[in-house]
Amino acid sequence: MAAIRFDGVTKIYGDGTLAVDALDLAIEEGEFMVFVGPSGCGKTTALRMVAGLEQITGGTILIGERPVNHVSPKDRDIAMVFQNYALYPHMTVAQNLAFGLKLKKISKAEIARRVRDAAAVLDLEQHLQRKPKALSGGQRQRVALGRAIVREPAAFLMDEPLSNLDAALRVQTRGEILKLQKRLGTTTIYVTHDQVEAMTMGDRIAVMCEGRLLQLGTPEQLYTRPANTFVATFIGSPAMNVIPAPVLKLGSDASLVGFRPEHIRVGSAQNGSVGFEAGVEVVEYLGDEKLAHLRLGELSLVAKLPVAERVEPGTAAAFAVSREALLFFAADTGFLADPPA
Numbered sequence: 249m250a251a252i253r254f255d256g257v258t259k260i261y262g263d264g265t266l267a268v269d270a271l272d273l274a275i276e277e278g279e280f281m282v283f284v285g286p287s288g289c290g291k292t293t294a295l296r297m298v299a300g301l302e303q304i305t306g307g308t309i310l311i312g313e314r315p316v317n318h319v320s321p322k323d324r325d326i327a328m329v330f331q332n333y334a335l336y337p338h339m340t341v342a343q344n345l346a347f348g349l350k351l352k353k354i355s356k357a358e359i360a361r362r363v364r365d366a367a368a369v370l371d372l373e374q375h376l377q378r379k380p381k382a383l384s385g386g387q388r389q390r391v392a393l394g395r396a397i398v399r400e401p402a403a404f405l406m407d408e409p410l411s412n413l414d415a416a417l418r419v420q421t422r423g424e425i426l427k428l429q430k431r432l433g434t435t436t437i438y439v440t441h442d443q444v445e446a447m448t449m450g451d452r453i454a455v456m457c458e459g460r461l462l463q464l465g466t467p468e469q470l471y472t473r474p475a476n477t478f479v480a481t482f483i484g485s486p487a488m489n490v491i492p493a494p495v496l497k498l499g500s501d502a503s504l505v506g507f508r509p510e511h512i513r514v515g516s517a518q519n520g521s522v523g524f525e526a527g528v529e530v531v532e533y534l535g536d537e538k539l540a541h542l543r544l545g546e547l548s549l550v551a552k553l554p555v556a557e558r559v560e561p562g563t564a565a566a567f568a569v570s571r572e573a574l575l576f577f578a579a580d581t582g583f584l585a586d587p588p589a
Contacts, residue, residue, distance in 0.1 A: 249435045250312035250325070250402035251277045252298060257307035259293050259459075267293040269459040270307065278433045280426070282450035284440055285482075290459040291439045292407055298437065299328050299405050311402060327396035331408040333388045335380040335395075341367075342376040345394050359398075366394040369428065386417045393428065403435040410445065422449055443483050447471070455479050473575075477582040480506050480575070486539060486550040493576065495544065496522045496569075499588035504577040509539070511573035512551035514559060516566045523568040528559050542567070 252275040259268040268290040275281045283291035296302040298309055300321035308315050316324050335344050345363045354362075367373045370390040380388055389409060396404055409425070410418045426449055429436050440446055446453050447467045455463045455470065455478075463475040474480035480488040490506040493499035517523030526542040526549060533555070540559050542549040551559075551567065559565055578585045 249277050249433055251275060251310075252403060252435060252437065253308075253310040254294070255308045255310070257294070257297060257309055258305045259290070259297060259302060260305045266459050268297070271461055273454060273461060273464065275435060275437065277435055280429050280436045280438065280449060280451045282438045282440060282446045282453045283456060284443055284446035284450075284453055285456035287441060288458075289456040291441075291454075291456050294456075295405050295407055295437055295439050298324075298403075299326055300324055325402040326405055327399045327401040327403075328405045328407065329392050329396050329409045331411045333380070333392045333412075335388060335391055337380050340377050340379055341372060341383070341391050341394075344380070344391055345376075345398050348395060348399055362398040362400070363394075366397045369397065369431070370394050370424075385413050386421055389413065389421055390424070393425065397428075397432070401434065403437065404429070406436065406438045408440055409438075410440075410442075418445075425449070444485055447483065453483075455482065473584065474506075475584055477504060477506070477577050480577070484508060486552065488575075489549045490577065491544070491547050491549070492579070493588070495547065496524060498522065498574070499576060502579045503585065503588060504579050504582075506575040506577060507569045507573050509550045509552035511569050512549070512553070513568050514551075514553065514557050514565060515568055517568040520572070521568040521570045522574070523566060525564055525566050527564045528561050531559060531561055 254271045254273040257268060257271040260266050271294060283294060285291050293302055297304050304317050308317055311324055342363055345366060346359050349359045367376055370393060372390055372394060375383060375387060410421055413421060422445060438449060450467060452464060452466055453470055454461055457478055463470060463479045470479060470483045474483060477490050480490060486509045488506045488508050490504050493503035493505040494501060496505060498505055524544055526544040528540055529543050530541040532539040538553055538555055540551040540553055542551060576585045576587050
Protein backbone atom coordinates (compact mmCIF):
# COMPACT_ATOMS: atom_id res chain seq x y z
CA MET A 249 0.00 0.00 0.00
CA ALA A 250 1.09 3.59 -0.53
CA ALA A 251 0.15 7.13 0.38
CA ILE A 252 -1.24 9.34 -2.40
CA ARG A 253 -0.75 13.09 -2.57
CA PHE A 254 -2.18 15.86 -4.71
CA ASP A 255 0.06 18.96 -4.76
CA GLY A 256 -1.71 21.87 -6.43
CA VAL A 257 -3.26 19.57 -9.02
CA THR A 258 -5.27 21.33 -11.72
CA LYS A 259 -7.15 20.05 -14.75
CA ILE A 260 -8.32 22.35 -17.53
CA TYR A 261 -9.93 20.81 -20.60
CA GLY A 262 -9.33 22.03 -24.13
CA ASP A 263 -12.53 24.07 -24.18
CA GLY A 264 -11.38 26.00 -21.10
CA THR A 265 -13.45 24.08 -18.56
CA LEU A 266 -11.75 24.10 -15.15
CA ALA A 267 -12.50 20.61 -13.82
CA VAL A 268 -10.11 20.52 -10.83
CA ASP A 269 -8.76 23.70 -9.26
CA ALA A 270 -5.39 23.51 -7.43
CA LEU A 271 -6.25 20.44 -5.36
CA ASP A 272 -4.06 19.87 -2.30
CA LEU A 273 -4.81 16.61 -0.51
CA ALA A 274 -2.78 13.93 1.28
CA ILE A 275 -4.22 10.40 1.58
CA GLU A 276 -2.54 8.23 4.17
CA GLU A 277 -1.35 4.66 3.68
CA GLY A 278 -4.23 2.25 4.20
CA GLU A 279 -6.82 5.02 4.37
CA PHE A 280 -10.30 4.76 2.84
CA MET A 281 -10.79 8.21 1.33
CA VAL A 282 -14.10 9.17 -0.25
CA PHE A 283 -14.49 11.92 -2.85
CA VAL A 284 -18.09 13.14 -2.80
CA GLY A 285 -19.97 15.92 -4.52
CA PRO A 286 -22.59 16.64 -7.17
CA SER A 287 -22.17 15.71 -10.82
CA GLY A 288 -19.48 17.79 -12.49
CA CYS A 289 -17.68 18.67 -9.23
CA GLY A 290 -14.35 17.19 -10.37
CA LYS A 291 -14.25 14.08 -8.19
CA THR A 292 -14.05 11.54 -11.03
CA THR A 293 -11.55 13.70 -12.92
CA ALA A 294 -9.33 13.75 -9.82
CA LEU A 295 -9.55 9.96 -9.58
CA ARG A 296 -8.77 9.49 -13.27
CA MET A 297 -5.70 11.71 -12.94
CA VAL A 298 -4.38 9.39 -10.22
CA ALA A 299 -5.02 6.46 -12.55
CA GLY A 300 -3.27 8.20 -15.44
CA LEU A 301 -6.43 8.22 -17.56
CA GLU A 302 -6.49 12.04 -17.59
CA GLN A 303 -3.47 14.25 -18.18
CA ILE A 304 -2.65 16.79 -15.45
CA THR A 305 -2.63 20.45 -16.47
CA GLY A 306 -0.69 21.62 -13.43
CA GLY A 307 0.66 20.39 -10.11
CA THR A 308 1.95 16.97 -9.10
CA ILE A 309 0.44 13.63 -8.05
CA LEU A 310 2.59 11.32 -5.97
CA ILE A 311 1.95 7.64 -5.27
CA GLY A 312 4.22 6.78 -2.40
CA GLU A 313 7.13 9.17 -2.86
CA ARG A 314 7.12 8.88 -6.65
CA PRO A 315 5.69 11.65 -8.87
CA VAL A 316 3.54 9.92 -11.48
CA ASN A 317 2.49 12.77 -13.78
CA HIS A 318 4.33 11.18 -16.70
CA VAL A 319 4.11 7.53 -15.65
CA SER A 320 1.86 5.33 -17.80
CA PRO A 321 -1.27 3.89 -16.14
CA LYS A 322 0.06 0.33 -16.24
CA ASP A 323 3.16 1.33 -14.30
CA ARG A 324 1.43 3.20 -11.46
CA ASP A 325 0.72 0.10 -9.34
CA ILE A 326 -2.97 0.91 -8.94
CA ALA A 327 -6.14 -1.07 -9.68
CA MET A 328 -9.37 0.60 -10.76
CA VAL A 329 -12.94 -0.59 -10.27
CA PHE A 330 -15.51 0.96 -12.62
CA GLN A 331 -19.26 1.40 -12.21
CA ASN A 332 -20.01 -0.70 -15.29
CA TYR A 333 -17.87 -3.67 -14.06
CA ALA A 334 -15.92 -3.78 -17.38
CA LEU A 335 -15.85 -7.59 -17.46
CA TYR A 336 -15.02 -9.61 -20.56
CA PRO A 337 -18.31 -11.35 -21.47
CA HIS A 338 -16.68 -14.23 -23.34
CA MET A 339 -14.44 -15.17 -20.40
CA THR A 340 -15.29 -17.13 -17.26
CA VAL A 341 -14.98 -15.56 -13.83
CA ALA A 342 -11.63 -17.29 -13.35
CA GLN A 343 -10.37 -16.02 -16.71
CA ASN A 344 -11.54 -12.48 -15.94
CA LEU A 345 -9.70 -12.56 -12.63
CA ALA A 346 -6.52 -13.91 -14.21
CA PHE A 347 -6.43 -11.80 -17.37
CA GLY A 348 -4.45 -8.82 -16.07
CA LEU A 349 -1.95 -11.10 -14.35
CA LYS A 350 -1.29 -13.02 -17.57
CA LEU A 351 -0.46 -9.75 -19.31
CA LYS A 352 2.16 -9.12 -16.63
CA LYS A 353 3.75 -12.53 -17.34
CA ILE A 354 3.15 -13.76 -13.81
CA SER A 355 3.67 -17.50 -13.38
CA LYS A 356 0.71 -19.87 -13.72
CA ALA A 357 1.15 -21.10 -10.15
CA GLU A 358 1.10 -17.57 -8.75
CA ILE A 359 -1.92 -16.64 -10.88
CA ALA A 360 -3.77 -19.70 -9.62
CA ARG A 361 -2.97 -18.80 -6.01
CA ARG A 362 -4.15 -15.21 -6.37
CA VAL A 363 -7.35 -16.18 -8.18
CA ARG A 364 -8.09 -18.83 -5.57
CA ASP A 365 -7.48 -16.42 -2.69
CA ALA A 366 -9.58 -13.63 -4.22
CA ALA A 367 -12.44 -16.02 -4.98
CA ALA A 368 -12.40 -17.22 -1.36
CA VAL A 369 -12.43 -13.66 0.01
CA LEU A 370 -15.32 -12.63 -2.25
CA ASP A 371 -17.36 -15.86 -2.03
CA LEU A 372 -16.92 -16.53 -5.75
CA GLU A 373 -15.47 -20.04 -5.56
CA GLN A 374 -18.64 -21.71 -6.82
CA HIS A 375 -18.89 -19.26 -9.76
CA LEU A 376 -15.37 -19.49 -11.21
CA GLN A 377 -16.46 -21.36 -14.34
CA ARG A 378 -19.46 -19.16 -15.07
CA LYS A 379 -19.51 -16.27 -17.51
CA PRO A 380 -20.68 -12.77 -16.48
CA LYS A 381 -24.11 -13.12 -18.13
CA ALA A 382 -24.90 -15.97 -15.70
CA LEU A 383 -24.18 -13.78 -12.65
CA SER A 384 -26.29 -11.29 -10.72
CA GLY A 385 -25.32 -7.62 -10.56
CA GLY A 386 -23.82 -8.07 -7.11
CA GLN A 387 -21.80 -11.08 -8.23
CA ARG A 388 -20.48 -9.19 -11.26
CA GLN A 389 -19.40 -6.35 -9.00
CA ARG A 390 -17.56 -8.82 -6.76
CA VAL A 391 -15.74 -10.16 -9.83
CA ALA A 392 -14.73 -6.60 -10.70
CA LEU A 393 -13.43 -6.18 -7.16
CA GLY A 394 -11.64 -9.51 -7.41
CA ARG A 395 -9.87 -8.44 -10.57
CA ALA A 396 -8.50 -5.48 -8.62
CA ILE A 397 -7.55 -7.59 -5.59
CA VAL A 398 -5.50 -10.16 -7.52
CA ARG A 399 -3.17 -7.45 -8.73
CA GLU A 400 -2.17 -6.73 -5.09
CA PRO A 401 -1.74 -3.03 -5.94
CA ALA A 402 -0.53 -0.11 -3.87
CA ALA A 403 -3.97 1.49 -4.13
CA PHE A 404 -7.55 0.81 -5.19
CA LEU A 405 -9.41 3.49 -7.19
CA MET A 406 -13.18 2.99 -7.21
CA ASP A 407 -15.43 5.09 -9.47
CA GLU A 408 -19.05 4.85 -8.25
CA PRO A 409 -18.85 1.04 -8.16
CA LEU A 410 -22.33 0.57 -6.65
CA SER A 411 -24.36 2.91 -8.85
CA ASN A 412 -25.77 0.08 -11.01
CA LEU A 413 -27.06 -1.95 -8.05
CA ASP A 414 -30.50 -1.72 -6.49
CA ALA A 415 -30.87 -0.07 -3.07
CA ALA A 416 -30.77 -3.23 -0.93
CA LEU A 417 -27.79 -4.67 -2.81
CA ARG A 418 -25.92 -1.36 -2.55
CA VAL A 419 -26.18 -1.52 1.25
CA GLN A 420 -24.96 -5.12 1.30
CA THR A 421 -22.12 -4.56 -1.15
CA ARG A 422 -20.80 -1.40 0.49
CA GLY A 423 -20.48 -3.42 3.70
CA GLU A 424 -18.55 -6.09 1.79
CA ILE A 425 -16.23 -3.48 0.26
CA LEU A 426 -15.54 -1.96 3.67
CA LYS A 427 -14.74 -5.30 5.29
CA LEU A 428 -12.53 -6.21 2.35
CA GLN A 429 -10.60 -2.94 2.48
CA LYS A 430 -10.03 -3.22 6.22
CA ARG A 431 -8.85 -6.80 5.81
CA LEU A 432 -6.42 -5.97 3.01
CA GLY A 433 -5.34 -2.57 4.34
CA THR A 434 -4.99 -1.19 0.81
CA THR A 435 -5.12 2.57 0.31
CA THR A 436 -8.44 3.33 -1.38
CA ILE A 437 -9.97 6.34 -3.12
CA TYR A 438 -13.70 5.90 -3.59
CA VAL A 439 -15.78 8.29 -5.70
CA THR A 440 -19.52 8.70 -5.17
CA HIS A 441 -22.25 11.32 -5.49
CA ASP A 442 -24.19 9.57 -2.70
CA GLN A 443 -23.51 11.25 0.63
CA VAL A 444 -24.94 8.27 2.54
CA GLU A 445 -22.27 6.05 0.96
CA ALA A 446 -19.67 8.67 1.79
CA MET A 447 -20.73 8.93 5.45
CA THR A 448 -20.92 5.19 6.03
CA MET A 449 -17.71 4.20 4.24
CA GLY A 450 -15.05 6.88 4.49
CA ASP A 451 -12.29 7.18 7.08
CA ARG A 452 -12.23 10.74 5.78
CA ILE A 453 -14.35 12.50 3.18
CA ALA A 454 -13.31 15.15 0.66
CA VAL A 455 -16.33 17.26 -0.32
CA MET A 456 -15.90 18.83 -3.74
CA CYS A 457 -17.87 21.41 -5.71
CA GLU A 458 -16.98 23.12 -9.00
CA GLY A 459 -13.51 21.61 -8.98
CA ARG A 460 -12.60 22.83 -5.52
CA LEU A 461 -12.12 20.98 -2.25
CA LEU A 462 -14.61 22.57 0.16
CA GLN A 463 -13.94 20.49 3.26
CA LEU A 464 -11.89 17.48 4.30
CA GLY A 465 -12.64 15.58 7.48
CA THR A 466 -14.11 12.55 9.18
CA PRO A 467 -17.83 11.86 8.72
CA GLU A 468 -18.46 13.17 12.23
CA GLN A 469 -16.53 16.39 11.59
CA LEU A 470 -18.43 17.10 8.38
CA TYR A 471 -21.77 16.36 10.00
CA THR A 472 -21.31 18.32 13.21
CA ARG A 473 -19.09 21.19 11.97
CA PRO A 474 -19.67 21.76 8.25
CA ALA A 475 -17.35 24.44 6.91
CA ASN A 476 -20.06 26.18 4.90
CA THR A 477 -23.70 26.00 3.87
CA PHE A 478 -22.94 23.80 0.86
CA VAL A 479 -21.42 21.07 3.03
CA ALA A 480 -24.14 21.59 5.66
CA THR A 481 -26.92 20.92 3.17
CA PHE A 482 -25.09 18.27 1.12
CA ILE A 483 -23.99 16.06 4.01
CA GLY A 484 -26.83 14.51 6.00
CA SER A 485 -30.16 13.00 5.03
CA PRO A 486 -32.45 14.87 5.33
CA ALA A 487 -30.32 17.95 4.80
CA MET A 488 -29.59 20.52 7.48
CA ASN A 489 -32.18 23.29 7.73
CA VAL A 490 -30.52 26.63 6.91
CA ILE A 491 -32.62 29.79 7.32
CA PRO A 492 -32.07 33.52 7.90
CA ALA A 493 -31.17 34.06 11.55
CA PRO A 494 -33.72 36.88 12.09
CA VAL A 495 -36.54 34.38 11.50
CA LEU A 496 -35.66 32.89 14.90
CA LYS A 497 -34.89 36.35 16.29
CA LEU A 498 -31.19 35.53 16.32
CA GLY A 499 -28.29 37.54 14.99
CA SER A 500 -28.44 40.08 12.20
CA ASP A 501 -29.60 40.10 8.59
CA ALA A 502 -26.04 39.07 7.67
CA SER A 503 -26.35 35.68 9.39
CA LEU A 504 -27.82 32.33 8.54
CA VAL A 505 -28.62 29.72 11.15
CA GLY A 506 -28.48 25.97 10.58
CA PHE A 507 -29.82 23.03 12.57
CA ARG A 508 -30.29 19.33 11.83
CA PRO A 509 -33.81 17.88 11.45
CA GLU A 510 -33.27 15.60 14.46
CA HIS A 511 -32.65 18.64 16.68
CA ILE A 512 -36.21 19.92 16.26
CA ARG A 513 -38.62 19.01 19.04
CA VAL A 514 -42.37 19.48 19.32
CA GLY A 515 -43.39 21.97 22.00
CA SER A 516 -42.71 25.49 23.20
CA ALA A 517 -39.20 26.79 23.78
CA GLN A 518 -37.70 26.27 27.22
CA ASN A 519 -34.54 27.74 28.75
CA GLY A 520 -31.64 27.11 26.42
CA SER A 521 -33.76 26.73 23.28
CA VAL A 522 -35.42 28.88 20.63
CA GLY A 523 -38.95 28.34 19.41
CA PHE A 524 -41.12 28.91 16.37
CA GLU A 525 -44.57 28.01 15.14
CA ALA A 526 -44.91 26.26 11.81
CA GLY A 527 -47.53 24.58 9.71
CA VAL A 528 -47.26 20.84 9.13
CA GLU A 529 -47.57 20.07 5.41
CA VAL A 530 -46.62 16.39 5.06
CA VAL A 531 -45.63 13.62 7.48
CA GLU A 532 -43.56 10.66 6.24
CA TYR A 533 -43.62 7.50 8.34
CA LEU A 534 -40.25 5.71 8.34
CA GLY A 535 -40.83 2.93 10.87
CA ASP A 536 -38.84 3.98 13.91
CA GLU A 537 -39.19 7.71 13.18
CA LYS A 538 -41.04 10.13 10.96
CA LEU A 539 -40.23 13.22 8.93
CA ALA A 540 -42.46 16.26 9.27
CA HIS A 541 -42.24 18.77 6.43
CA LEU A 542 -42.92 22.18 7.91
CA ARG A 543 -43.82 25.60 6.50
CA LEU A 544 -42.48 28.66 8.32
CA GLY A 545 -43.66 31.67 6.35
CA GLU A 546 -42.01 31.24 2.94
CA LEU A 547 -39.47 28.77 4.29
CA SER A 548 -39.54 24.97 4.18
CA LEU A 549 -38.07 22.96 7.07
CA VAL A 550 -37.81 19.25 7.86
CA ALA A 551 -38.08 17.79 11.37
CA LYS A 552 -37.04 14.23 12.21
CA LEU A 553 -39.29 13.15 15.06
CA PRO A 554 -40.02 10.09 17.19
CA VAL A 555 -43.00 8.10 15.91
CA ALA A 556 -44.90 8.83 19.13
CA GLU A 557 -44.93 12.58 18.49
CA ARG A 558 -48.40 13.68 17.39
CA VAL A 559 -48.18 16.07 14.46
CA GLU A 560 -50.86 16.10 11.79
CA PRO A 561 -50.74 17.48 8.24
CA GLY A 562 -52.81 20.60 7.83
CA THR A 563 -52.27 21.78 11.40
CA ALA A 564 -49.87 24.22 13.06
CA ALA A 565 -47.70 23.43 16.05
CA ALA A 566 -45.00 24.88 18.27
CA PHE A 567 -41.45 23.62 17.76
CA ALA A 568 -38.15 24.28 19.50
CA VAL A 569 -34.43 23.81 18.87
CA SER A 570 -31.68 23.75 21.50
CA ARG A 571 -29.33 26.72 21.18
CA GLU A 572 -26.41 24.29 21.47
CA ALA A 573 -27.52 22.65 18.23
CA LEU A 574 -27.45 25.88 16.23
CA LEU A 575 -24.67 26.69 13.76
CA PHE A 576 -24.21 30.16 12.30
CA PHE A 577 -23.02 30.99 8.80
CA ALA A 578 -22.11 34.30 7.17
CA ALA A 579 -24.89 35.20 4.74
CA ASP A 580 -22.50 36.70 2.18
CA THR A 581 -19.93 33.88 2.00
CA GLY A 582 -21.82 30.90 3.45
CA PHE A 583 -18.84 30.04 5.69
CA LEU A 584 -19.21 28.90 9.29
CA ALA A 585 -19.11 31.86 11.67
CA ASP A 586 -19.09 32.57 15.38
CA PRO A 587 -22.48 32.80 17.12
CA PRO A 588 -23.78 36.37 17.51
CA ALA A 589 -22.93 38.09 20.76
